[in-house]
Amino acid sequence: MTGAAAPRRGRGRPPAAERADGPGARERILEAARDEFAERGYDRTSVRGIAKAAGVDAALVHHYFGTKDEVFAAAVEVSFEPALVVPAVVGPGPAGVGERLARYFFDVWEDPAARAPLLAVIRSALTHEAAAKVLRGYVLRRVLERVAEELDVPDPRFRAELAASHMIGIAVLRYVIRVEPLASAEPEAIVAVVAPTLQQYLTEA
Template sequence: MNGTPASDGPAASPDGAGAPRRRGRPPAAESAGTRDRILDAAREEFSARGYEKTSVRGIAKAAGVDSALVHHYFGTKERVFEAAVEVAFGPVIDEREPVLEGPLDEVGERMTRMIIGLWENPVTRTPLLAIVRSAVDNETAAAVFRRLVAGQLLTRITGRLDLPDAELRAELAAAQLVGIAMIRHVIRVEPLASADPEDIVRRVAPVVQGHLTGP
């Protein structure tokens, strides 16, 4: 015996510093905004650097947390990427699903306007840039991109086309719009990079409609 009185462990400082972190879920007060802050930082990092050049350590630094906390919430960089883009992008597509309804001979314009609108909105542009830039050179990111595009967009359009090549038609329409987004927002080739969005919609919508319902 050394005469040291028994205790329940080291006393925690008022902000929790120095207290041993317990295994399992962090306290609610700690976790309330931390996860969202990590996801916001991840979207910015993936958007600016792409999947390969983004690290868990970099995400943690941008979010102002320890790397271990990123692993605690998400496990791997792949899961951080999936959560960061799906949380931001998926619900937007869900909310805009009615845009793809209505007369079939107008779906090309509605689809074009919806996709162009997502890219023009700074809130949704960041996760889209993260997906596109990362999917170019990384299979993990490409798989997330395919799942988002195929599962949340193309299947809804294909289901409306009563044609034997409906899937190919929907993919060609999507390729047209993704290509425009790449040139306009990623490669930034002029004059497309500075063109009026309404002018783009006016010119491209008939082409997308042709992919979907043309001969």
């Protein structure tokens, strides 16, 4: 006998709590959250529903992320990975930052798997103050602070927000309203016009 308290790894189906809390549980919860928010919208998504979709207990979702708002913030961030992206886009310095930002934008949005949850975020934020508050208070604040730290312009937050506003407006017209010719334009054609604007906002005094 190996002792009742020792986990019985590799022998049959492990107990639910063990599976749930094992490596990958956090990622499974985030993926489930992303899908739930994308499919149901902010209002009709619950921590209980996310937990069920991830095959874990709701307590584990609370343990990793806290409230529904905090799960939402984490699920949004996982869609565009600001911790990786901000250094990659802004880190190399001012030369070419506008083009890197515009290209990054299309890398994310032209990928349907990434687009669906981002659309869900925009829709949720536009229709539910709670979701707008999360986006404003967690996601945008963190990203914009990180970007602003790297910029050498007056009012860096303001400039970063104006650059972001352009990208968000393009996402709305191209991917949601789908107005032509913007909806069918090659990303490169849009980058060619927009990158110099972003470059100017993020670098010129």
